[in-house]
Amino acid sequence: xxxxxxxxxxEDFDWEAYANGDNKVEASREAQEEAxxxxxxxxxxxxxxxxxxxxMNKREVVVNIGFKSDGIIPASEFRxxxxxxVGDTVEVYIENQEDKKxxxxxxxxxxxASRSWDRVNEALEKEEIVKGYVKCRTKGGMIVDVxxxxxxxxxxxxxxxxxxxxxxxxxxxxxxxxxxxxxxYKNVVVSHKxxxxxxxxxxxxxxxxxLEKGQVLEGTVKNITSYGVFxxxxxxxxxIHITDLSWGRVNDPKEIVELDQKINVVILDFDNEKxxxxxxxxxxxxxxxxxxxxxxxVGDxxxxxxVVMADYGAFVEIAPGVEGLIHVxxxxxxxxxxxxxxxxxxxxxxxxxxxTLDREERKMSLGIKQLKDDPWENIDxxxxxxxxxxxxxxNFTNFGVFVEIEExxxxxIHIxxxxxxxxxxxxxxxxxxxxxxxxxxxxIDKTNRRLxxxxxxxxxxxxDVFETVFTQDSIHEGTIVEMLDKGAVIQLEYGVEGFATPxxxxxxxxxxxxxxxxxxxxxxxxxxxxxxIILSHSRIYEDAQRAxxxxxxxxxxxxxxxxxxxPAIQNQAASTTLGDLDALAALKAxxxxxx
Numbered sequence: 001x002x003x004x005x006x007x008x009x010x011e012d013f014d015w016e017a018y019a020n021g022d023n024k025v026e027a028s029r030e031a032q033e034e035a036x037x038x039x040x041x042x043x044x045x046x047x048x049x050x051x052x053x054x055x056m057n058k059r060e061v062v063v064n065i066g067f068k069s070d071g072i073i074p075a076s077e078f079r080x081x082x083x084x085x086v087g088d089t090v091e092v093y094i095e096n097q098e099d100k101k102x103x104x105x106x107x108x109x110x111x112x113a114s115r116s117w118d119r120v121n122e123a124l125e126k127e128e129i130v131k132g133y134v135k136c137r138t139k140g141g142m143i144v145d146v147x148x149x150x151x152x153x154x155x156x157x158x159x160x161x162x163x164x165x166x167x168x169x170x171x172x173x174x175x176x177x178x179x180x181x182x183x184x185y186k187n188v189v190v191s192h193k194x195x196x197x198x199x200x201x202x203x204x205x206x207x208x209x210x211l212e213k214g215q216v217l218e219g220t221v222k223n224i225t226s227y228g229v230f231x232x233x234x235x236x237x238x239x240i241h242i243t244d245l246s247w248g249r250v251n252d253p254k255e256i257v258e259l260d261q262k263i264n265v266v267i268l269d270f271d272n273e274k275x276x277x278x279x280x281x282x283x284x285x286x287x288x289x290x291x292x293x294x295x296x297x298v299g300d301x302x303x304x305x306x307v308v309m310a311d312y313g314a315f316v317e318i319a320p321g322v323e324g325l326i327h328v329x330x331x332x333x334x335x336x337x338x339x340x341x342x343x344x345x346x347x348x349x350x351x352x353x354x355x356t357l358d359r360e361e362r363k364m365s366l367g368i369k370q371l372k373d374d375p376w377e378n379i380d381x382x383x384x385x386x387x388x389x390x391x392x393x394x395n396f397t398n399f400g401v402f403v404e405i406e407e408x409x410x411x412x413i414h415i416x417x418x419x420x421x422x423x424x425x426x427x428x429x430x431x432x433x434x435x436x437x438x439x440x441x442x443x444i445d446k447t448n449r450r451l452x453x454x455x456x457x458x459x460x461x462x463x464d465v466f467e468t469v470f471t472q473d474s475i476h477e478g479t480i481v482e483m484l485d486k487g488a489v490i491q492l493e494y495g496v497e498g499f500a501t502p503x504x505x506x507x508x509x510x511x512x513x514x515x516x517x518x519x520x521x522x523x524x525x526x527x528x529x530x531x532x533i534i535l536s537h538s539r540i541y542e543d544a545q546r547a548x549x550x551x552x553x554x555x556x557x558x559x560x561x562x563x564x565x566x567p568a569i570q571n572q573a574a575s576t577t578l579g580d581l582d583a584l585a586a587l588k589a590x591x592x593x594x595x
Contacts, residue, residue: 048111051092053084063092063106071106078108080133080145082173091115109148116147120188124178132176132190134169142169144176149188151178157191160200161222161232164259203235211270211277216284221261229253231265231279238277240265247282247321249307256281288321289362298354302366306348311339316350316366323364326352330367333375333408335449343368375408376449383409383441383451388458391439393431401427403437403453411451413439420456420463420531421496423489463528466496470523470533475540478521480505480513488513490521490535497533498523504536513537 051063054070061073061084071092078084093110123130132144132151142153153176155163163169176190219231219238228241245256257263265279296302304318313327328340344350352366375382383389383405391403391411400414418430431437443452470476470492478498482489487501500521505513513519522543525534 047094048091048115049094050089051106053086053088053090056084056086061090061108063090063108065092065094065104065106067097067104069098069104071104073106073108080131080173112148116149117186119147120149120151120178120181124181127177129175129177129195130190131173133173134171136170137166142166144174144190146176146178146188146190149186151176151188151190153190153192157189157193160193160196200235207233207236208270208277211267213267213269215267216264217267218262219265219279221257221259221263224253224257224259226253229257231263233277236277238265238267238270238279240279240281244268244278244280244282247285247288248317249315249323282321287362288319289359292319292322292359296354296357298357300354301351301371302354303349303351306344306346306350309341309344309346311341313340314344314350316352318364324352324354324366325364326350326366326368330355330365330369333369333372334404335408335410369408375406376446379409379444379446379451383444385441385444387441389439389441390436391453393433393435393437395433396427398426401431401437403439405439405451408449409451410449411439411441411453413437413453413455417442417454417456420459420461421494423497462494462496463531466494466533467526467528469494470496470498470526472523472526475520475522476535477518478535479518480515483515488515492521492533492535498535499533500535500537504538506538508541 049065051065051071053061054064055062056075059075061075061078062070063073064070073092078090084090090108091111092106092108094105095107095110096105098104120130122128130146132146132153134153135143135145135150137143138152141155142158144151144153155166157179158166158169174192175195176192177194178188179191179194180189181187217233219233221229222232222237223230226242228239229245231238231240242250242253245253250256263281264284265281266283267277268280268283269278270276302318302324304316304324306314307317307323308315311328313325313331315323315325317323326340328338328343331340331343332338350368351371352368353370354364355367355370356363356365358364389405391405393401394404394410395402398415400412401418402410402412404410413427415424415427418424418427422430424430437455438458439453439455440457441451442454442457445452476492478490478492480488481491481497487499488505490498490500492498498521502512504524507513507519519537520540521535521537522539523533524536524539525532527533
């Protein structure tokens with residue numbers, strides 16, 4: 001009541017007329033109502049009009065559109081605009097001028113939707129910056145509310161740097177640029193990255209303009225790849241190639257740096273046009289070769305770790321950034337062509353001998369075979385001529401077998417020194433690679449580091465015995481074991497083989513002898529030096545036929561001689577008889593005269 005005493009009555013109000021119910025007063029009130037109604041906006045349902053925010057809280061926003069009542073809109077319809085405040089003008093859609101409670105029903109969401117398509121097209125055409133509310137994640141990006149339309153924000157368009165956690169953007173209101181609209185499907189694509197690229201481009205030009213080779217800057221690790229590390233230098237990116245991360249070998253850049261790490265880098269080179277900046281990290285520390293022990297020299301033993309393998313050798317790191325090459329030829333005294341992987345692998349800890357050392361070129365060669373004595377230094381004592389050993393077959397050639405008695409000591413068994421008796425066309429018929437074979441040292445070639453070896457010399461020469469068995473013209477049983485164009489190989493007793501030409505394989509009935517057939521053969525030639533026995537089956541019956549022919553010829557000759565001699569004998573007999581008769585007659589006459 002205290003406040004009422006300060007209220008002054010209207011000076012020109014006619015209280016008496018009001019008390020008496022004067023029509024003029026009523027008329028005045030109606031006029032006043034008409035004047036009030038005339039001051040209000042005339043609105044229709046489903047219109048879109050502008051209103052002013054007159055009050056707001058977390059749940060509701062009160063908007064005055066100049067109507068007789070204010071409208072209340074859920075605050076959720078304004079979540080895309082966190083900067084909304086009292087006094088701001090907003091567009092609203094009139095759903096109902098008056099509900100059952102006499103309340104004006106408005107919608108900001110529907111107002112935006114009714115004009116949204118025109119607005120996004122206008123924003124694309126004019127390259128305007130629009131605000132949008134990030135609603136949720138989706139495959140490959142985010143869904144953004146722009147003018148009430150659900151637009152797609154690709155993951156690559158969120159920022160200029162790769163985004164690892166999309167969830168941090170959900171629920172945020174951000175500025176975007178509309179980059180693409182599909183009119184047929186009503187699809188809208190927006191980009192936040194496009195807004196900052198122009199600004200970054202200006203920053204890049206400014207930063208690159210201040211760059212100098214050799215300059216040291218602080219940067220942040222932005223991305224790590226298999227070939228290097230990208231560094232954010234404050235608006236411009238540079239690359240540290242994997243070879244410039246450390247003086248030592250780097251298999252994975254993650255061994256040296258990690259994401260978001262702040263590091264100092266030195267500018268090695270840059271290209272104004274291509275905006276490429278080459279950075280270095282290892283260059284900030286002294287080269288390890290410069291810190292290498294000054295007393296280290298050729299012949300010293302060093303220890304290190306195998307960091308890289310190649311067929312031709314292994315790189316061994318004896319100190320961080322200091323490597324030496326062990327060539328495969330320095331891994332073993334053996335002369336066999338082998339791969340370095342046969343001797344070691346990455347990660348092995350090895351001891352080696354320094355063979356060469358060039359500090360200026362920063363090169364070093366190492367060897368591990370030098371840790372052992374050269375087996376050829378005392379080869380005459382260890383493997384004298386005539387000594388017998390066990391070797392391992394390493395390789396074949398058409399003329400013999402290469403074997404290894406021990407690592408670094410190789411020898412050749414000539415094909416002719418494999419067997420006394422068997423004719424071997426290729427060494428693979430006699431042995432196999434990897435097999436062990438007994439050998440006898442025949443010759444030593446120290447210059448070429450090669451031994452001449454024999455296998456058959458482990459046994460006595462059986463040809464000394466064969467010489468007494470397979471004498472010329474002797475006949476032996478044999479089996480045809482191989483047919484060749486020039487003849488056949490015949491297996492004889494004692495494991496020895498002979499050879500017969502086709503004309504000596506003809507049988508008595510005129511047919512040709514066949515493979516695996518067992519026949520009698522005559523030795524027609526025996527050569528101890530060349531270890532050759534020439535045989536003939538045909539000669540057996542041919543010689544018999546010749547003998548029979550000779551006998552028949554002799555018999556015929558004897559018969560002819562007898563026929564020629566018969567008349568003479570008869571004449572001789574006759575003459576003798578007549579002579580005898582004359583003598584007898586004379587004797588008879590003489591006897592008679594004597595009587």
